[in-house]
Amino acid sequence: MTSLPKDRKAVVIYSGGMDSFTMLQSVRQIREVYALTFDYGQRHGSKELRCAEQVCQQYNIPHQVIDITSIKQLMQSSSLINSNMDIPDGNYEQGNMKSTVVPNRNMILISMAVSYALSIGAAEVYYGAHSGDHEIYPDCRPVFVEALNKAAALCDWNKVSVVAPYLHRSKAEILQDGLSMQLDYSQTWTCYKGNEKACGKCGACKERLQAFALCGTEDPVKYADQL
């Protein structure tokens, strides 16, 4: 990350999950961070959101939560936001996780983050897309981020950059970064099902557990099948 002499404010899109938690902790070392969390009516939203709120409070980070539940009306084909559909278990693989893709979600979130950046005088928006997302989520691919970055640079007289520091890194590499910073991942939430303990079976849990396994560390979060 290059230094930004004139204005060191940055907006970090922060879900409360492990990737954006790592990013938030990393960026706040070099910028004055403003965390932005979206409540778009996901079933696991409340738990993830609570994590985000607690972390921001603990580290004294200005935190804005934007209620975008009304965008559900735009998206009738996603199981993430439609409670009549089951969440598919298994890994995030093309095919079985397709139904969790909210179409064009990232453009909506990033465009709002850019607005927020412009209104507070920040020149950067950080978002945590990583290389593991490319196959399933077209709006996490480098070509998309590049195109959106160009649009963000032109949307106002002031330029805002969209920075995706993990675009070419895996979830395990991000976790490794965080572990070396001694971050506490019990402060994060990943499971798609909004129960007391993480289910350990949904795509999000499996991906998380795999990252911890690759780093040779145990996940501090409690899982349903643990005693």
Place this chain on the structure above:
Amino acid sequence: MTSLPKDRKAVVIYSGGMDSFTMLQSVRQIREVYALTFDYGQRHGSKELRCAEQVCQQYNIPHQVIDITSIKQLMQSSSLINSNMDIPDGNYEQGNMKSTVVPNRNMILISMAVSYALSIGAAEVYYGAHSGDHEIYPDCRPVFVEALNKAAALCDWNKVSVVAPYLHRSKAEILQDGLSMQLDYSQTWTCYKGNEKACGKCGACKERLQAFALCGTEDPVKYADQL
């Protein structure tokens, strides 16, 4: 507008104002249109919205209204959505109307329209930026539309095009089009102030009246200073 053989559905971003009304009426000649209106807490919103609803009902156009009032939290510097500030009178000129610019508004609206297009299987999103907007609104400039169009083409496995048919036309030219289609502009609302009659003094009213004057026709909408 070129023909689109496979899928003739199109989303039209329709505010209830005269430009998007003309566009809606024009596009519905060649596409199966789905109108999308945003309620983002503008003071003149309710009147414009009512116009949009009535028109869609009359022409049997599916109409989705998305409540995005929560994005006010992102934007603290705009008089359009902050009721503590006065709306500046006068023409839309760079400078005095600057405070009505909601930062990055169009990227937010278009990204949601693209989501909607993807979920209903439409391949196009129409939006009504015109050449008179370029000077004041950076997110109405052709370079921005081009950049956003590239991002929209990459955000999903299915391609969506952002079409701005009036990008190089003036408000008067758009009106001239509509008048030649014998459209009834009493079905539109433009004034920024949400009173019973249009104020005739705000930038939006002045621009509208100027377009009618250039077309040599009287505006059917009632103004506060008329008997």
